[in-house]
Amino acid sequence: VQKIQSxxxxxGVVYSGMGPDSRVLVxxxxxxxQQYYGLYKEPIPVTQxxxxxxxxxxxxxxxxxxxxxxxxxxxxxYDDNGPQLYQVDPSGSYFSxxxxxxxxxxxxxxxxxxxxxxxxxxxxxxVHTAILTLKEGFEGQISSKNIEIGIIGTxxxxxxxxxxxxxxxxxxxx
Amino acid sequence: xxxxxxxxxxxxxxSFDLCRRNDMILNKSGVKPPTYRKTGTTIVGLIxxxxxxxxxxxxxxxxxxxxxxxCEKIHYMAPNIYCCGAGTAADTExxxxxxxxxxxxxxYATGRESRVVTALTLLKSHLFRYQxxxxxxxxxxxVDITGPHLHTIYPHGSTDTLPYATMGSGSLAAMAMFExxxxxxxTRDEGIKLVCDAICAGIFNDLGSGSNVDVCVIxxxxxxxxxxxxxxxxxxxxxxxxxxxxxxxxEVLSTKITPxxxxxxxxxxxxxx
Numbered sequence: 001v002q003k004i005q006s007x008x009x010x011x012g013v014v015y016s017g018m019g020p021d022s023r024v025l026v027x028x029x030x031x032x033x034q035q036y037y038g039l040y041k042e043p044i045p046v047t048q049x050x051x052x053x054x055x056x057x058x059x060x061x062x063x064x065x066x067x068x069x070x071x072x073x074x075x076x077x078y079d080d081n082g083p084q085l086y087q088v089d090p091s092g093s094y095f096s097x098x099x100x101x102x103x104x105x106x107x108x109x110x111x112x113x114x115x116x117x118x119x120x121x122x123x124x125x126x127v128h129t130a131i132l133t134l135k136e137g138f139e140g141q142i143s144s145k146n147i148e149i150g151i152i153g154t155x156x157x158x159x160x161x162x163x164x165x166x167x168x169x170x171x172x173x174x
Numbered sequence: 175x176x177x178x179x180x181x182x183x184x185x186x187x188x189s190f191d192l193c194r195r196n197d198m199i200l201n202k203s204g205v206k207p208p209t210y211r212k213t214g215t216t217i218v219g220l221i222x223x224x225x226x227x228x229x230x231x232x233x234x235x236x237x238x239x240x241x242x243x244x245c246e247k248i249h250y251m252a253p254n255i256y257c258c259g260a261g262t263a264a265d266t267e268x269x270x271x272x273x274x275x276x277x278x279x280x281x282y283a284t285g286r287e288s289r290v291v292t293a294l295t296l297l298k299s300h301l302f303r304y305q306x307x308x309x310x311x312x313x314x315x316x317v318d319i320t321g322p323h324l325h326t327i328y329p330h331g332s333t334d335t336l337p338y339a340t341m342g343s344g345s346l347a348a349m350a351m352f353e354x355x356x357x358x359x360x361t362r363d364e365g366i367k368l369v370c371d372a373i374c375a376g377i378f379n380d381l382g383s384g385s386n387v388d389v390c391v392i393x394x395x396x397x398x399x400x401x402x403x404x405x406x407x408x409x410x411x412x413x414x415x416x417x418x419x420x421x422x423x424x425e426v427l428s429t430k431i432t433p434x435x436x437x438x439x440x441x442x443x444x445x446x447x
Binding site for chain 1: 271275276278279283
């Protein structure tokens, strides 16, 4: 069972928080993306999908008998406006980031990223940076069995790396 | 988008409230309804040794007029499943797009390649719900984990599973070709040739079919969409250089010149500062 899921061929999402809540959101987002395509015959732009997902999350903070979603999402996609990264909070607010982190070790991870991030990184460098950021707060031995990496390159196809590929990157980092 | 927290599924199927009034208009008052664009069509499919080959002609008709000389009748359903459509063009487009969307969602949910029977069941239940009013006759073919499959789906929702199939107004001409030449274990080239022969039989012998041949070959893990694989009806265009007519070839009978605007002389007054 994966934490990183794809919403469309060129948009992927990862969550921090309650898994079951994220499942509901992922399902809804996928359906919204298909509906958008059915209506406009255009693959949904990343901003639109983020907006619609955020609207759903906001709905649950203002309706009766329901509780807010217990997840924060990181949505990554590549469309006509280039590569984009968004964070969506349980309140329904969303932010665009160049690099971000969420979860237990968020403050350390963000400071690490602030130091390490540059605009003109190659994909491989970016993966290395991500692994090092994860390693910062990692308890125990980091391996392909306990992390997941999802990438989207200029080919505009979001995919989760296989454990073998993750092992290769880990070996390079060591 | 639903505004309530709980989503009620929308009412499906047609509401037949206006049937009586339509009946009165059509049959009693003599008003003719507008014709809609049908695809006339010859569509075929056959199973060969490595998978499935689908074929279609490219003519779309609106009554006796050819509306589109090169339309696409082989629709994408999934990376490993394609569907040919005969009947009303709008219906086949809409129904295949809708089921393709549903298959995509299903793929995300299961993480697996789509199966041909899934597409089949989604299509047939939709068509049955609309009681034949969605005029789409389809030939569905694909290769999935269980092997190659070929099905025909009729507008009322019934299906057949066959090793070779034809649909559309040119189906009899195409089926005649298949019945005489089909055998099990055809190779890829033999299969493509047989499909082309069948479609050509439809193109040349049926008025509702014509123009070019589209072929789609689906095998395990690979598909080849050969758009306009054969062009047996090329257009002979008027020469690009144009025609050279020498002056004096056309006899001038009379000449009359009408000025469109009166030419006015404007006297400029000197402006005083």
